[in-house]
Each structure stands twice: as structure tokens, then as C-alpha cells.
């Protein structure tokens with residue numbers, strides 16, 4: 001078996017909540033609560049889920065931009081969590097991040113050429129004399145004119161600024177790029193252009209992406225495999241095809257809006273996610289989704305389900321639901337199959 005490029009095991013990130021006169025720790029926000037996944041070289045793994053489920057915290061924790069509370073992280077088989085500060089700095093060049101708001105992450109007082117030059121200087125990847133040529137190449141690679149490197153970030157449109165963010169990430173020749181809601185602030189046609197650019201760059205440079213998004217349409221477009229998160233936990237993981245065609249977790253089905261509620265009279269209705277996500281300060285007992293799940297029974301309130309293999313043939317597909325087999329038996333696995341069953 002090949003070693004994945006990246007792997008994390010039992011990753012946790014808790015944020016302490018302090019209060020009282022002595023400003024003591026009162027509780028923890030369990031933003032990421034014991035998740036494990038791996039990413040193979042050259043693939044795109046997406047993390048999807050509603051706001052607050054812990055997607056961004058996962059992205060930051062695996063890069064150690066936020067120190068994880070617990071868990072293991074391996075990059076190219078090497079223990080990334082226990083690297084010394086000096087080694088971490090060196091390794092950082094292999095793992096870059098692109099943010100939602102490129103404007104906020106680009107220094108407005110620097111010209112683009114300075115932004116790119118600085119990124120390369122910090123990592124010491126390109127000798128000073130070679131950097132102007134590399135900057136011209138990078139501009140070209142992300143679809144901007146080399147002369148535009150003389151401009152400041154505010155002189156660019158949102159899509160162009162995201163291209164600059166991508167050029168900055170590429171400037172240090174990374175292997176893995178975390179794209180944190182990287183196209184969420186862009187209009188639909190600009191989104192498509194930037195997604196296509198990311199795909200082209202992936203092919204050209206053999207890049208690996210961890211793609212974080214709340215938008216299933218975008219995730220469907222870009223991913224090879226998908227992780228669905230709910231309140232700090234992974235509820236389903238699998239190949240894109242498995243996730244979209246044969247979702248097993250009621251939450252995934254609800255996100256896809258493709259499942260009827262378990263009432264024969266209302267068979268054609270779909271799960272509508274009602275109410276807000278409960279607080280990660282005090283998550284529900286048992287299965288965290290049970291308070292919003294139309295299939296929940298007593299066991300769901302008491303026992304946190306493990307991620308289990310599903311019975312479909314689409315590779316490694318796992319879901320964390322006590323009732324997934326019964327739900328599949330009753331309603332089929334996809335919207336198409338459910339509709340067909342209803343016609344019979």
C-alpha cells in the first residue's frame with residue numbers, strides 16, 4: 001500500500017472558554033473532535049459542512065497554524081506534530097494555504113512583485129537574482145500579465161486577487177495546498193474560472209489539495225473524495241461518486257436535499273435542515289446530529305456512532321450512523337432510486 005501524502009489521526013482542536021472574576025477556563029469549544037483522514041498525492045479531498053462545523057479549524061490545525069489539542073499529523077510519512085520550530089519552518093513550504101478573502105491576506109502596501117518576492121525570500125526557495133524571472137513566470141501561470149506585478153492588490157478584481165493568492169502559494173513550490181473557502185467570495189463565473197485554474201495547476205504540478213467549502217456544487221466540481229463534517233466530527237467520508245450518488249448519513253442526504261422523511265404519508269418530502277447547528281460548547285450526547293435527524297431513536301441519543309464501512313462498491317466509503325442500513329433498505333440510496341421506487 002502506498003503511503004498517503006498527508007494523514008491525521010484522532011485530531012482534536014478545543015478552544016478554551018474563559019470567564020469569571022479570575023478568568024479561569026470554564027469550558028471548551030470542541031471545534032474539531034477526534035477526526036482522522038488521509039490525502040493521497042495528486043488528489044483533491046474536500047471538507048464540507050455547515051458554518052461552524054470545524055472545517056477551517058481543521059485546515060489550520062493540520063498546518064499547525066493553530067496548535068492541535070491532540071492527535072497525530074504525518075506529512076510524507078514524517079511526524080509533522082513533533083517537528084522542532086526550525087524544521088516546521090522548513091516544512092511549511094510544502095504545505096500552503098489560500099484563504100477566502102485574498103484581499104485580507106495580501107499586504108495592501110506591497111506591490112504584487114514584493115508580495116511574491118517576500119514569500120520566496122522567507123522560505124529561501126529561489127535565489128534573489130532569479131526571483132524577478134520567477135515572478136514573471138508565476139504571473140503567467142495564474143493567468144495574469146507579468147507587468148501586472150507592478151500593481152497593488154486594490155488595483156485587481158476579486159478573481160484576480162485570488163489568482164495572486166494562488167501565485168503566492170505556488171511561489172514556494174508546495175506539495176499540498178489547503179484551499180479554505182477559496183472561491184466562496186467570488187461570483188459564479190469567476191468561481192468557475194478559478195476552479196479550472198486550480199485543476200490545471202494540479203495537473204501541471206502534481207499538486208494535492210485539501211479543499212474546504214460549504215458549497216456542495218463547488219465540492220462536486222473539484223473533489224476526488226469528500227469528508228462531511230458535523231459539529232466537529234466526520235459523519236461521512238468517501239469517493240465523490242459514492243457521496244453524491246449513494247449518501248449514507250442522514251446529514252449528507254439532508255445537505256444534498258435528496259431524502260424523504262420517514263413517514264409514508266409524506267414520502268416524497270425531503271429533509272430540510274431546521275434550526276441552527278447546536279453549540280460545540282455543549283454538543284448533544286450520542287450522535288451529535290440526533291437533535292436534527294428525523295430517523296433518530298434512543299440509541300442515537302446515547303451512543304456516538306463510529307465511522308463504519310458502507311456496503312456500496314465505490315471504494316472506501318464510511319459513515320457514522322446507527323441506522324444507515326435500515327434507511328437504505330427503506331428509502332434506497334439516492335434521489336433517483338427513491339423517485340423510481342415511488343413510481344412502482
Ligand SMILES: Nc1ncnc2c1ncn2[C@@H]1O[C@H](COP(=O)(O)OP(=O)(O)OP(=O)(O)O)[C@@H](O)[C@H]1O
Pocket residue numbers: 015029030031049050051052053054055056057058214280
Ligand atoms: N479562535 C477561536 N476561539 C474560540 N472558538 C473558535 C475559534 N475559532 C473557531 N472557533 C469556534 O470553533 C467552531 C468551528 O469553527 P470553524 O471556523 O472551524 O468552522 P467552519 O466550519 O470553518 O465554519 P465557517 O465556514 O463559518 O468558518 C465554531 O463554533 C467557532 O465559533
